[in-house]
Amino acid sequence: MSRKYDTVIGLEIHVALLTESKFLCSxxxxxxxxxxxxxxxxxxxxxxxxxxxxAKAVEYAVxxxxxxxxxxxPFSKFDxxxxxxxxxPKAYQITQDAYPIxxxxxxxxxxxxxxERTKIVRIHLEEEAGKLIHSxxxxxxxxxxxxxxxxxxxxxxxxVTAPDITAPEQARLFLEQLRLVMxxxxxxxxxxxxxxxxxxxxxxxxxxxxxxxxxKVEIKNLNSFRALERALExxxxxxxxxxxxxxxxxxxxxxxxxxxxxxxxxxxxADAPDYRFFxxxxxxxxxxxxxxxxxxxxxxxxxxxxxxxxxxxQDRLSHYEAAFLVNYPxxxxxxxKVKVTFPEPKAxxxxxxxxxxxxxxxxxxxxxxxxxxxxxxxxxxxxxxxxGKDILEELFKTEEDSPAEIVEKRGWRMLSDAAQLRKVVExxxxxxxxxxxxxxxxxxxxxxxxxxxxxxxxxxxxxxxxVNNLLREELEGGRN
Amino acid sequence: MxxxxxxxQSKQVSSIELVEKYLAQIEASEKKLNALITVDKKxxxxxxxxxxxxxxxxxxxxxxxxxxIVLKDNISTRGMRxxxxxxxxxxxxxxxxxxxxTLLRKQGLPILGKAxxxxxxMGSSTEYSSFGVTVNPFDGNRVAGGSSGGSAAAxxxxxxxxxxxxxxxxxxxxxxxxxxxxxxxxxxxRVSRYGVVALAPSLDQxxxxxxxxxxxxxxxxxxxxxxxxxxxxxxxxxFNVPNWDDALIKGLKIGIPKEFFGEGLHPEVEEAVxxxxxxxxxxxxxxxxLSLSTNVYAIDTYLTIVTAExxxxxARYDGVRYGQRKEGADSxxxxxxxxxxxxxxxVKRRIMLGTYVLGAGHYEDFYExxxxxxxxxxxxxxxxxxxxxxxxxxxxPTTAFKIGEKRNPLEMYLSDLYTAIANLxxxxxxxxxCGKDSRSLPIGLQIMANHFQEELMFQAAYFLEKxxxxxx
Numbered sequence: 030m031s032r033k034y035d036t037v038i039g040l041e042i043h044v045a046l047l048t049e050s051k052f053l054c055s056x057x058x059x060x061x062x063x064x065x066x067x068x069x070x071x072x073x074x075x076x077x078x079x080x081x082x083x084a085k086a087v088e089y090a091v092x093x094x095x096x097x098x099x100x101x102x103p104f105s106k107f108d109x110x111x112x113x114x115x116x117x118p119k120a121y122q123i124t125q126d127a128y129p130i131x132x133x134x135x136x137x138x139x140x141x142x143x144x145e146r147t148k149i150v151r152i153h154l155e156e157e158a159g160k161l162i163h164s165x166x167x168x169x170x171x172x173x174x175x176x177x178x179x180x181x182x183x184x185x186x187x188x189v190t191a192p193d194i195t196a197p198e199q200a201r202l203f204l205e206q207l208r209l210v211m212x213x214x215x216x217x218x219x220x221x222x223x224x225x226x227x228x229x230x231x232x233x234x235x236x237x238x239x240x241x242x243x244x245k246v247e248i249k250n251l252n253s254f255r256a257l258e259r260a261l262e263x264x265x266x267x268x269x270x271x272x273x274x275x276x277x278x279x280x281x282x283x284x285x286x287x288x289x290x291x292x293x294x295x296x297x298x299a300d301a302p303d304y305r306f307f308x309x310x311x312x313x314x315x316x317x318x319x320x321x322x323x324x325x326x327x328x329x330x331x332x333x334x335x336x337x338x339x340x341x342x343q344d345r346l347s348h349y350e351a352a353f354l355v356n357y358p359x360x361x362x363x364x365x366k367v368k369v370t371f372p373e374p375k376a377x378x379x380x381x382x383x384x385x386x387x388x389x390x391x392x393x394x395x396x397x398x399x400x401x402x403x404x405x406x407x408x409x410x411x412x413x414x415x416x417g418k419d420i421l422e423e424l425f426k427t428e429e430d431s432p433a434e435i436v437e438k439r440g441w442r443m444l445s446d447a448a449q450l451r452k453v454v455e456x457x458x459x460x461x462x463x464x465x466x467x468x469x470x471x472x473x474x475x476x477x478x479x480x481x482x483x484x485x486x487x488x489x490x491x492x493x494x495x496v497n498n499l500l501r502e503e504l505e506g507g508r509n
Numbered sequence: 510m511x512x513x514x515x516x517x518q519s520k521q522v523s524s525i526e527l528v529e530k531y532l533a534q535i536e537a538s539e540k541k542l543n544a545l546i547t548v549d550k551k552x553x554x555x556x557x558x559x560x561x562x563x564x565x566x567x568x569x570x571x572x573x574x575x576x577x578i579v580l581k582d583n584i585s586t587r588g589m590r591x592x593x594x595x596x597x598x599x600x601x602x603x604x605x606x607x608x609x610x611t612l613l614r615k616q617g618l619p620i621l622g623k624a625x626x627x628x629x630x631m632g633s634s635t636e637y638s639s640f641g642v643t644v645n646p647f648d649g650n651r652v653a654g655g656s657s658g659g660s661a662a663a664x665x666x667x668x669x670x671x672x673x674x675x676x677x678x679x680x681x682x683x684x685x686x687x688x689x690x691x692x693x694x695x696x697x698x699r700v701s702r703y704g705v706v707a708l709a710p711s712l713d714q715x716x717x718x719x720x721x722x723x724x725x726x727x728x729x730x731x732x733x734x735x736x737x738x739x740x741x742x743x744x745x746x747x748f749n750v751p752n753w754d755d756a757l758i759k760g761l762k763i764g765i766p767k768e769f770f771g772e773g774l775h776p777e778v779e780e781a782v783x784x785x786x787x788x789x790x791x792x793x794x795x796x797x798x799l800s801l802s803t804n805v806y807a808i809d810t811y812l813t814i815v816t817a818e819x820x821x822x823x824a825r826y827d828g829v830r831y832g833q834r835k836e837g838a839d840s841x842x843x844x845x846x847x848x849x850x851x852x853x854x855x856v857k858r859r860i861m862l863g864t865y866v867l868g869a870g871h872y873e874d875f876y877e878x879x880x881x882x883x884x885x886x887x888x889x890x891x892x893x894x895x896x897x898x899x900x901x902x903x904x905x906p907t908t909a910f911k912i913g914e915k916r917n918p919l920e921m922y923l924s925d926l927y928t929a930i931a932n933l934x935x936x937x938x939x940x941x942x943c944g945k946d947s948r949s950l951p952i953g954l955q956i957m958a959n960h961f962q963e964e965l966m967f968q969a970a971y972f973l974e975k976x977x978x979x980x981x
Contacts, residue, residue: 070605070704074825076598077585077607077704079739111821111867115840120824174840176829305867307876310711310818312740 074118099134524575574617597851607704624659654684679928686953764897820863904953
């Protein structure tokens with residue numbers, strides 16, 4: 030980034046709540062059902078229908094707010110946001126304008142190994158719109174469009190951050206951490222590709238160190254974490270060029286074109302609609318019991334950052350290892366279970382981050398008890414690493430036999446008997462007199478070759494340490 | 510109604526006979542009145558047949574099983590078109606019943622048809638209907654009032670024993686007064702609004718219209734109660750028809766707000782109301798002069814809130830999902846053409862006004878200001894209840910006016926001068942016939958009570974009705 034400007038970024042994130050029924054009616058929120066099969070008079074906005082708040086959505090919003098360290102407002106209200114669009118059944122969206130359910134909070138997260146904090150301004154509850162399906166590429170070049178109202182009325186929370194973020198990468202890392210938090214507290218499945226996590230970004234530049242914010246531009250249509258970062262990078266450069274050429278930034282909404290890799294004007298400030306917010310007369314204000322709020326706060330699960338610090342401080346894992354377990358909570362949970370029977374954090378995480386991760390992504394996770402048994406065999410030097418890998422692959426085929434039973438059945442027990450191994454070593458040296466000569470003349474790298482030969486001769490069962498010692502004895506003893 | 514119930518119970522009359530009798534009356538008077546938009550002959554007769562079967566087996570759903578009813582055409586009826594007297598919903602057939610309709614069906618009431626109204630209940634004369642004006646049964650040149658003009662006229666003309674209306678600023682009470690029937694606007698939230706097409710949700714209430722106070726009370730007892738589908742009915746209480754007791758009148762404090770007896774009130778209306786007050790006084794009631802000075806702001810406040818809420822509530826008629834659609838090159842053109850052709854002039858006027866008062870830069874001056882005044886009006890009413898148990902006023906300044914007489918919308922809005930305050934305050938109010946003017950047009954008297962005090966209001970109305978009828 031240019032040394033002349035500071036980048037200022039704020040995000041508005043929509044998270045679809047994972048309630049079983051919609052926000053204001055009892056229709057199912059199931060994704061992928063046939064179009065318009067989860068609809069009723071309420072979510073279709075039929076004349077005379079009235080909304081009724083889903084208590085579960087309120088609970089999830091309070092849990093989300095608590096996890097983001099927000100003030101939970103015992104009193105909040107619902108407003109109408111009025112605008113016409115074919116996907117909006119009532120031609121107004123029920124949302125919270127003046128009195129949102131959650132006030133200020135923050136989220137801490139790492140950018141590389143530096144802990145950053147981004148402030149949350151507010152979180153409010155609102156309803157989702159339907160989904161337009163165009164006959165052409167977009168609404169502009171389509172002959173007709175169809176509307177699927179299955180999505181209409183699904184509860185959303187909108188999380189608004191302060192303009193605290195200073196770089197596109199940081200914005201992405203913030204959103205990734207936010208997503209992780211939402212997953213940990215199980216209020217949303219946060220699938221960007223299904224639209225259950227969406228993000229709009231505001232970005233402006235200002236002269237380095239200036240307290241005055243520049244004119245901001247809103248970017249929409251950011252459908253992935255990568256898109257968020259790329260769009261912000263593009264926009265930052267675009268704004269810098271405009272400013273450096275003495276131009277001014279127009280306040281506007283721009284859309285991200287993934288294929289073209291650039292943002293394009295969508296709507297200028299002059300065209301911004303007047304939403305005519307006013308309190309929805311059909312919904313009385315929410316009055317939440319402070320005791321109920323406290324209880325929800327107390328019942329929060331361990332959050333990603335807490336877990337990261339615990340893994341680093343108590344389990345003595347590296348930042349990298351801990352982050353792996355935190356970012357893949359299924360691995361994190363498995364780690365905890367294995368630790369019950371085999372309390373060696375480092376060994377467990379090494380196993381999980383190695384071949385296991387690749388195999389588990391393909392086949393699903395193994396029983397933590399079996400993994401504990403495997404780790405124990407390795408620790409007891411009953412088997413070597415190669416054998417460990419073979420046993421792992423066996424376990425992914427069937428977990429019927431324990432690692433110890435596999436060792437017995439296949440005879441994969443590690444060969445540590447020095448006398449037995451010495452014979453093998455002597456045999457190999459006798460078969461390769463040329464190479465022995467070259468090693469003794471200083472070609473050290475041939476040591477690895479001899480080890481490989483011994484392992485091959487013992488079908489990988491040899492204890493590498495014993496082999497190592499024997500070879501050094503035999504070879505170096507006769508070195509010139 | 511008790512008589513009809515007795516006749517049904519004692520098998521002296523069948524539901525079929527009742528329904529046929531009312532259908533015959535509809536046939537006879539509709540050409541002149543135009544009180545109904547839809548008559549469901551087949552459905553009503555079918556429901557009557559079923560009611561008769563139940564009576565035969567002794568499985569009647571209620572004492573009123575088989576006594577038919579008419580509903581204002583802004584109350585959703587499953588399978589029966591619900592037009593709101595608007596072109597935009599002329600062919601709209603709801604997929605569901607309003608909660609009040611479910612309650613009526615549970616009691617076994619056959620639905621004769623749907624009554625005319627001002628388009629989307631915006632008006633005070635039923636002249637703003639896309640289905641033609643409803644005529645006053647007492648005078649063919651005069652309006653039936655509105656917006657529940659069809660319901661009131663149908664009851665007055667004997668097309669139905671009772672009817673449902675809706676009241677946002679006087680839309681049950683004013684036509685009840687003009688047509689000489691009893692009409693109740695219940696406490697806000699006491700009757701479910703689920704399925705009742707919204708005009709202004711913070712003011713709308715469904716209520717009964719009937720020939721007598723007791724009939725209105727019986728119908729109200731069917732309607733009142735909490736409905737989980739209407740969040741604003743959360744604290745609603747049920748209502749039981751009381752044992753009528755004249756002794757309650759003695760010592761009852763009747764508030765007489767001077768602002769409701771001032772300029773603009775027709776002398777004949779005032780005389781009739783004063784006569785009724787005298788009857789109460791003779792029975793031992795105490796007449797308490799008081800002031801509701803904030804009522805001068807009631808109409809402006811009411812119009813600001815109504816237009817604001819209506820502009821949003823009616824936005825959904827965009828041609829996308831149901832109702833009339835006029836195609837356009839893009840969605841905005843389609844919205845504009847659909848709404849431009851579908852709505853009548855008064856509806857457009859109110860949507861424009863409402864859009865303005867909610868707009869950026871106007872909200873604080875208009876909508877927010879109106880909400881503050883609304884609070885003052887509520888406070889004013891609250892202090893009145895410290896002095897009086899009930900408040901009695903005329904329902905309207907005049908009796909029914911001539912069709913076409915009020916050409917200026919502002920003049921029309923003043924029809925709600927005495928009634929809008931009850932909607933702004935959320936209190937119950939009832940209109941009761943209290944005599945006739947020199948043209949033999951009915952005069953209405955309004956009784957208002959504190960929240961959920963419908964029972965006391967009914968007691969006073971019942972007593973007055975008895976005395977007034979005795980004198981007539």
